[in-house]
Each structure stands twice: as structure tokens, then as C-alpha cells.
Amino acid sequence: MEDHWSTSMVTNTYGTSLWRTIRKLWPKLRGNCKIKIGNGVKVSFWEDSWLEQGSLKTLFPDVFILNQQQRDTVAEVWSNQGWNLSFRRPFNDWEIQRVVEFYRTLEHFRGGNTVQDRLEWKDHKQGRFSVKGAYKKFNPFNSQINGWPWKMIWKAKIPYKVSCFTWLLAKQAVLTQENLMKRGIQLSPRCFLCGEKAETVTHLFLHCRITNQLWDLFINKKELKWVMPRRVTQTLKIWSSYANISGHRERWKIIPACIWWSTWKERNLRCHQNKSNTIQKMKMNCLVLFHFWCKQEYMEDLESVVNVLGSL
Numbered sequence: 001m002e003d004h005w006s007t008s009m010v011t012n013t014y015g016t017s018l019w020r021t022i023r024k025l026w027p028k029l030r031g032n033c034k035i036k037i038g039n040g041v042k043v044s045f046w047e048d049s050w051l052e053q054g055s056l057k058t059l060f061p062d063v064f065i066l067n068q069q070q071r072d073t074v075a076e077v078w079s080n081q082g083w084n085l086s087f088r089r090p091f092n093d094w095e096i097q098r099v100v101e102f103y104r105t106l107e108h109f110r111g112g113n114t115v116q117d118r119l120e121w122k123d124h125k126q127g128r129f130s131v132k133g134a135y136k137k138f139n140p141f142n143s144q145i146n147g148w149p150w151k152m153i154w155k156a157k158i159p160y161k162v163s164c165f166t167w168l169l170a171k172q173a174v175l176t177q178e179n180l181m182k183r184g185i186q187l188s189p190r191c192f193l194c195g196e197k198a199e200t201v202t203h204l205f206l207h208c209r210i211t212n213q214l215w216d217l218f219i220n221k222k223e224l225k226w227v228m229p230r231r232v233t234q235t236l237k238i239w240s241s242y243a244n245i246s247g248h249r250e251r252w253k254i255i256p257a258c259i260w261w262s263t264w265k266e267r268n269l270r271c272h273q274n275k276s277n278t279i280q281k282m283k284m285n286c287l288v289l290f291h292f293w294c295k296q297e298y299m300e301d302l303e304s305v306v307n308v309l310g311s312l
């Protein structure tokens, strides 16, 4: 075990390597934590940086070599009477100055208490750790944070599974024919909707002439001068920028996910069940889904769909 704060390194996959991958991040996370000492049971006296100056082993390697409690915790060498440290031999004259410095450094310790030791996140006033804070810390220039359309994916009022699907799309990771073939599965790469082009993520969801008719439902409504971008992430970003001209920002934001989810369902119907809907029915399904997500209720009549579209 490296220290008392983490599990051992994972050498087994246990079916997936998820935990091993998470565990690999530990040294990085640990480096950004400081120790808040309590009862001292978890804190290594020599190895851990429990004093602001750093670890005692690094600060005083010459004293460390002579000590007989090299693996002890703070709790084991501290008592209310003071430090109980024992050394292999008496100090030589030339070593005394260093030993004095060593004990002076220890004077910064004000004594423990009965609370458990804990790690605190250095970049937070109260020492609280958050995944968001850690991500920002380790990816300060990551364009994905600044340029990534996460609000369109995770803040849109759509079912969570659809947010996950949209995220996969943005990552180009949805299992289209092209992506399956990249994994070595031999298939006909033809688009299930138009049957004309290869089924890539960008073709199926952005440029297929069938999918475009779903886009047109909304684009024509606002008479937008829309040129379909080359990537899903660009599409989300540009679509989001048009939310300002929309009468209903929240509804506007869910349109791409609605089109893509409808497209994917139709594509799977054709791929797995050998059935298909006409383009008119596809448009209707898309509008009904849009209405459902906006109102969270099933459409009763055509008029209510028209009203929802009118609010855009």
C-alpha cells in the first residue's frame, strides 16, 4: 500500500478496467490534497506531508536514517507528553544542529485531537473536493470545457438517456455502421435512411437528405439561413446561438436532440426490425416527441403541436 489514504494498485481487471483507470488518477489527486491531522492514526510520521514544510523524510533525510520508527504513524510517536522518538545511536557533535532544526520543525505541531485524520482539497477554502474542481484543475486549457456544448447536452430538458445519447453523438461514438466496422464487425456501410451514402455519424444525423427533412421542419419555421455544420458539436453550438432569436429558449434547445433521437429510432427500426415509416410519418413522430418533451404529456390533437411549434 502506498499510504493509508487509498486502495492498493489494481493488478486485476475484474471484468472491466474501470476501477484500474480510476485508481491511476490517485497520485495526481493526492498531490493536490493536504493532510488535516486529527488523531494521527492514518498519517505516516516520516513519509506524509502533514506539516506545511513538507515530509520530514525529505526535509531531514539524515535524521530519518538514524530513526528507529521509520514506518510509524504520528499517533505512534506522539503523546501528550511530547514526541517519543528513539534513534539507533547517540548523535555526533556535528549532527546536533540538524537535530535541533528537526525538533524546531516539529514545534509547529500543536497536538492532535480525537477526530479522524482527513485529506483536504488544496484549492478549496474549506478543503472540500469536487469532481468539477478537480477537472478544472487538471484541464485548465482544455478547449472541451470552453468550447464543449455541455449545456445543450446536459441542461436541455430531455430524458437522461437522450442526453447520454447526444453526448455519445458529440463524441462520434454512437454505434453507426461506420463505428461498428471500425471495431472489426463486417457490415454493409450503407445509410439505412437514404441508402445512398456511407452511414457515418455526420451523414446519418446531419447530412442525410432524409434527416434534413426533419431539420427543415424547424429551420423553415424560423426562416433561418442554415448551413449544416460538419460536426455534431458545431451544430449544437451554432444551434444554441440561435436560441436568442427564439421565442422559447428552453424548447429551442431540445430540437437537435429530438431530431437525432427520432432519426436513431427510425434507423434502428429499419436496421433491426426490417420495418420503416414514410417520411411523413417520421416528421409526425418527431413533432409528437418534441411536443411530449415540451409538455410532458401525450398530444391530444394536432392543434396543440401547432401551438408548441408556434412558441418557438
Ligand SMILES: [Zn+2]
Pocket: 191, 192, 193, 194, 195, 196, 197, 203, 204, 208, 209, 210
Ligand atoms: Zn442517408
